Amino acid sequence: MPRGLVKAKKYDWKDSNLALFGSDTEKQVKKESAEAEPAWQGVGQEPGIKIWRIVNFEVVDWPEEEYGEFYNGDSYIVLKTTKDADSDKLLYDAHFWIGKNSTQDEYGTVAYKTVELDTFLDDAAIQHREVQGHESSLFKSYFSGGITTMQGGADSGFRHVTPEEYEARLLRFKGQKKDIAVREIPRARSLVKSCDVYILDLGDMIYQWNGSECNKDEKFKAMQYLVDLKGKRGSADSETLDEDSTSSSHKFYAALDEEAEEDESDDEDDGDSKKLLKYSADSDSFETVKDSDITMDDFAPEDVFLLDTEWEVFVWVGSGASPSEKNNGIPRAHKYLQGEPKAWRPITVIKEGQTSSSFAAAASA
Structure with a gap:
């Protein structure tokens, strides 16, 4: 099954010059554009969180059941509304999140639209930029289940299809305590390390693989993810594997048939x-x-x-x-x-x- 649109090279967004900002045209149309944007209508009226994704230069609602899940080829806007305990005044934090494979056009659009959202809120928002894998502590605090990043764009995602139609994916769980990063990585045997926990999602069969040197927090987070995934999937089976007691001929290893990509660490x-x-x-x-x-x-x-x-x-x-x-x-x-x-x-x-x-x-x- 195709993974969707092919994204530009890694960190393409970093080369953006955001030239539209500050131009005379931008200043003239910003307020009018903000008031006319359908996505902003009715937002920020009560405490809570709202997320949108940029699709072909448009702001599109992101499903609430997928809050905390982001694709590395996409860009998102996240609005957090809170109420001041002393004055009852509504306070806003407007974040935009950039996937590592997001394009320059997507970066420029999501940045511009976040400023536009602030304009719609009468310049009351604190603006934030977040980059995949290096999110601020404030941004991470919004998602009690942690942040999950997956490869590709959301259009190449795995929702609303039967388990048999899924393309296999490998998720890595890495971190400690509440700061466990969940990230989709290539299904490459060389990327599976003893110090981490992995979930191999084959659609109708899901494996949790616990490295011999992983910690209990990674295990617990993966177990929670597995239970939630099975609940959404309905008919999928699962098996938990420990590295030391799993045969090298196990089906888990046989499914790791991709080559490792270049190191994406910073x-x-x-x-x-x-x-x-x-x-x-x-x-x-x-x-x-x-x-x-x-x-x-x-x-x-x-x-x-x-x-x-x-x-x-x-x-x-x-x-x-x-x-x-x-x-x-x-x-x-x-x-x-x-x-x-x-x-x-x-x-x-x-x-x-x-x-x-x-x-x-x-x-x-």
Whole structure:
């Protein structure tokens, strides 16, 4: 069965220049476009989460039963609405999620539409950019069952078909405690490691394979996933395998008949250094102003700043900044990260007066 449309090369999205942002045309039509977008009608009226996927430049509802499941060839918008405990005011976090194989066009569209959603909400949202495999802690907290990433685009997915029509897929469970990453990988024997747990989904038969060095959290997460998957599937059988007691001739290994793709791993999300940069209209770029002892006193209301923490990037927009400086936090941070080794880091854009616990922690000395 075909996997769907062939996506562009890995990290194609990183080369996007987001040129539409900040243009005269964009400024003129943004509000009108936001009010006319059918997907935004009625959103943000009560606490909860809403997810959309970008399909042919359009914003399309993502099924609630698949919240937390993302395809690496697609881009999504996630709106989290909460209520302030003291004032009952509704607060918004608007995220867009980029699959590693999402195209430049999809990246540009999802970024633009997220800003448009913020405009529809009268600029009340905190904007976030998330990249597959390197999501912020805030984004991960929305999905109690964790995030599952699968290969291909959603149109090549596995919903609404009988088990016999499924194409085999291999899911890896890796992590500790509540931070277990679930990711579809090629069905290659060389990718199956003793330190992790895997589920091989053959449609009418599902195997859970526990590596000899895996941890109990990975086992438990895989077991939960397996039970849920069987519930959705209906007629599928399952078997749990332990590496040390499973014959090399078992059907599990026979189904691992694909070749391993190039290593998709990135640099580890480590490092604890940070630096503060200020936006310069003259150079249309951020320039470093401080690399130690950063506090909130360093953020002047008349300017726009970028706080680089090594694992996340924040753009802080002062209330007294000029209109041209206030716009385009996401594309400016994206441009900045294009010159950095960890271009996939989360981006958060905060307007002065908005509350963000992660930014407050990062801006503390």
